[in-house]
Amino acid sequence: MSKLVTITSFTDSLEANIVKGRLEVESIPVFLSNEYYINVYWGISNALGGVQLKVPIEYEKQAKMLIKEIEEGEYDISSQLEAKDKISCPQCDSIDVKKNHLFWKIPFIALHFLSILLPFTHHSYRCKQCQKQWKEDAAYSNNTIIFYILLATAMLIGFVAFMIIILGSLAEMLTR
Ligand SMILES: [Zn+2]
Secondary structure, three states, rough: OOOOOEEEEEEEEHHHHHHHHHHOOOOOOEEEEEEHHHOOOOHHOOOOOOOOEEEHHHHHHHHHHOOOOOOOOOOOHHHHHHHHOOOOOOOOOOOOOOEEEEEEEEEOOHHOOOOOOOOEEEEEEOOOOOEEEEOOOOOOOOOHHHHHHHHHHHHHHHHHHHHHHHHHHHHHHHOO
């Protein structure tokens, strides 16, 4: 194993991994250091000198050249990073999209009784370019919904049992 040299560093590991992937496409072995610590404690990134990207010394020149190209916008990494959390219009591909948050509640009687509301978030979008509107799949997974239904059922059973006990003891008092 030849000596590793630090080529560059990144404050966040997502960007470091994109550059790593790009270098690996060119068959350059890449090692990232501090990545784990920075994922866990993002605040210490600067203190550790960021996520350091290292390559074996014989790849140093090639790696530096590629990173220079990347920095000069040859591979447009920033747009890849943005695309990760940007929604685009299914009709015209524009990313000039407005997001609306819709909240709706499932009126379980037992939950209403206990003033617990279930806000299921649901997003809808409108394209500012072509005015197309569409909806995203439910923000909660099926498992989460099943969990809430079971919780609601358990609370309802608990409430019914409580009422039976109360009514039972009332009835007992009245029949004495
Ligand atoms: Zn559109």
